[in-house]
Amino acid sequence: MTARSHPTSTGTKRVVVTIQHPGHVHFFRHPIAELRSRGHEVHVFARESDVAIDLLEAYDIDHEVLAGASDSLVSLAAVQATYEAKLLARARRIDPDVITAIGGVAAAHVAAALRTTSVVFYDTEHATLITKLAYPFADVICTPSCYRGEIGSKQVRYPGYHELAYLHPDRFEPDPTxxxxxxxxxxxxxxxxxxxxxxxxxxxxxxxxxxxxxxxxxxxxxxxxxxxxxxxxxxxxxxxxxxxxxxxxxxxxxxxxxxxxxxxxxxxxxxxxxxxxxxxxxxxxxxxxxxxxxxxxxxxxxxxxxxxxxxxxxxxxxxxxxxxxxxxxxxxxxxERIDVTDLVVEQLETHARTPEPDRSTATTNPTEP
The missing domain is CATH 3.40.50.2000 (Glycogen Phosphorylase B;)
Incomplete structure (x- = not known):
């Protein structure tokens, strides 16, 4: 699958973005703003991790914190379970058309439970625990073209790097001060x-x-x-x-x-x-x-x-x-490399769930007796 192989879906979508690391804030910062400017409803959920919440506040991104930080691999499992349970509860009320994340363990699981679409972005081949827990449940997995893993029909390869979602010159100008x-x-x-x-x-x-x-x-x-x-x-x-x-x-x-x-x-x-x-x-x-x-x-x-x-x-x-x-x-x-924010927005709009028509509102043919 290539990055531009599907027509873009239309209409306002409900999007859930999940944040579990400071780098995720940088990656999704501009896509969140772009999606909102296009009229989409974007909900951002996070857990505490290093300076992730500080960054969300610095960039003035509305969000809800669902879980605290972990200080060990053992506590990480408990924090992740809490985060995923609360994300499921929030998403069930929102009924999103697409859920997205980097890595995407919680996002993919929650989307599968709610029968909506998950779009996951990842670039770390050796993080096998994350890929084993997320990839089987994810609907779309977007990776840089240089990613070494072959994931199958779910995979979308693109000519860029995560860092070009926020450091491409169209998105970032260094401040000398x-x-x-x-x-x-x-x-x-x-x-x-x-x-x-x-x-x-x-x-x-x-x-x-x-x-x-x-x-x-x-x-x-x-x-x-x-x-x-x-x-x-x-x-x-x-x-x-x-x-x-x-x-x-x-x-x-x-x-x-x-x-x-x-x-x-x-x-x-x-x-x-x-x-x-x-x-x-x-x-x-x-x-x-x-x-x-x-x-x-x-x-x-x-x-x-x-x-x-x-x-x-x-x-x-x-x-x-x-x-x-x-x-x-x-x-x-x-x-030779793209502005990855454009790719993120395109993939979320393209793969967001399209609601089925509400048959209960269908009218009868006025010519019928």
Whole structure:
């Protein structure tokens, strides 16, 4: 199935959007606004996760929080069960024509229970628990064209990345005033280092940099200032490098950085689609990180045993390249990849349930006796 293979359905639709991670807020922010501008009724439900609720409030998106945060894999199961039960109750009252999510475990289950349509977006091949729980129940599964899994007739492949739903230049313009908020001037060269917490279900048993202290030292030796972002608390000896800015302004910072080093694939990809070279250090490879490396040279993926050493070597060499290198590669990427917000809106309108005619209101033929 291709991304544009069906005619768009018409009429006002009731849409339920589910949010379980800060990245989901970014992804659905513009589709929610676009759907509402087209007259559709959009209901947003969320559970607490990192800064997800802060982002919903920052973007002034009406929403209801259905469950709290989890602090372990064990508690995540309980939180997910609560979230799914409450989502079912709310959706039953709304009677939505389509339910959508990233990953989509709760969305697919609730849609199946209510006999409505679910449209799921996903790009993480190794999150097998989520895919096993969601994919069998989902009606439509939209993935980037570089996604490595073959899902079958439900799958819609599109030439883009999740990050282009909110960082495509038609949707996002970096604000340079973010530099002042973190104590930098426009002439300062700087790197953003992003450390993961390694607490997600698909992160168990994995790790990225061997020694974050060495990462900071090597970057400073290369002549750049270092800003550190960490899921949870940063290492105590590096606390002075941590920066504070509103969560919705992180992308402004990534766009102005000279380089980004990240243990998380999303941050690395966000930098790349903004035209900032990124080094991704993580034992897990994904279709989109590999493509951003092989096709565009805007992300450098290191997943092997020497990933820490090789990643640092690459970071130093990147800082020696002229800025025109990354500008040209960025322009090529944008010429070959789509604004994913358009795709999201199209898929939801296309696959939303079309109510059957109400036979009880049918009139008889006036010519009949």
């Amino acid at each position: 973010v530099l002042e908020s973190v104590g930098l001037s426009p002439d300062d060269r700087f790197a953003v280092v992003r450390l993961s917490s390694w607490e997600a279900s698909h992160d168990v048993g994995h790790g990225g940099f061997d020694d974050p202290r060495e990462v900071v030292d090597r970057l400073e030796d290369a002549g750049v200032e270092v800003l550190l972002s960490a899921e949870g608390e940063p290492p105590a000896e590096l606390a002075g490098y941590a920066f504070e800015t509103a969560p919705e302004r992180l992308h402004d910072l990534l766009a102005h950085a000279d380089i980004v080093l990240s243990e998380g694939a999303t941050t690395a990809a966000e930098a790349a689609v903004l035209g900032t070279p990124s080094v991704y250090v993580n034992p897990l490879s994904l279709g989109y990180t590999t493509e951003l490396d092989a096709e565009y040279g805007l992300l450098f993926e290191y997943t092997g045993e020497r990933r820490h050493v090789r990643g640092l070597e690459r970071a130093v060499s990147v800082l020696e390249e002229p800025s025109e290198t990354w500008t040209q590669r960025h322009q090529q990427l944008l010429s």
